[in-house]
Amino acid sequence: MLLGTAWDYQDHPEDFLDRLDALAARGITVCNPPEVVRWNTNKRYLKRLAVSGVATVPTLWLDDLDGSGVLAAMDRLGTGRIVAKRQVGAGALGQHSFTRYALPEDGWTMGCPCMVQPFLPSIVNEGEYTFVFIDGVFSHGVLKRAGAGDYRIQSLYGGYEAAYVPQPADLATAEAVVAALPFDDLLYARIDMARLPSGELAVMEAELIEPYLYPVQGPHLGERLAQAILARIQGG
Known part of the structure; x- marks a missing residue:
């Protein structure tokens, strides 16, 4: 079974994961497997990747965030603008950005475990880069603006978005992220990266659940996926 558009999983994560486990218990092959999905559901996996040496964006991991916490986060991160995201989230839903001159209203809270990062100007000036991998092999790149x-x-x-042909150094950085993932048999992986002020690409997300894989920008994606799925069926 290939995971599709489970875009509300962030609002019902345990129900979603229980369903995947139930399918696997019936002997149904789920791609990517439930243990991969469970690991990838909470963005704290980025903390584990950082420990393994992967370049990540400096991040504060908080149980919640309020107005005073926004200012404290700016001080701790040494920045005048932050982005706050849900630890279990997708599609930038529930995401907020604040500056010292545009703070949240009194009484505001995130209301959930969150991650706080400095705003990266490169997101606007340069864009975010996506690297799609099928069976661990680079398939195609996308530049998202x-x-x-x-x-x-x-x-x-x-x-x-538009098709993007990565420079060898940037592709090698994305490949290093895939190599650092604690799984050997991923059908697909989408590595989203943005450039730090240092010029180094940092991983924003390693999407292993039900990522949109940008077939328009990857005209051979369908064939590559079909071949990878067929190999799994024949091997099973």
Whole structure:
């Protein structure tokens, strides 16, 4: 079974994971496997990747966030603008960005475990890079840009994308992220990266659940996926 558009899993994570476990218990092959999905559901996996040497964005991991916490986070991260995201989230839903001159209203809270990062100007100036891998092999790249007046690159907020041919050094950085993942048999992986002020690419997310794999920008994606799935069926 190939995971599809389970875009509300972040609101019902345990129900979603229980369903995958139930399918696997019936002998149904799930791609990517439930143990991979469970590991990938909470973005704290980024902390584990950082420990393994992968370049990541400096991040504060918090049980919740309020207005005073926003200012404290800016001080701790040494920045005048932060982005706050849900630890279990997708599609930038429930995401917020604040500056010292545009703080949340009194009484505001995230209301859930969250991650706080410094805003990266490169997201707007350069874009976010996506590297799609099938069976551990690079398939195609995508450059995602934010729409006018926004910093989020999702189409829901006016973002757009184009095919991207990565430079060898950038591709090697993405390949190092895949190599650092604690799994050997991934059908697919989508590595999203953005450039740090140092010029180094840092992983924003390693999408292993039900990522959109950008078939328009990867015209051979269907064939590559079919071949990888067929190999699993024949091998099983």
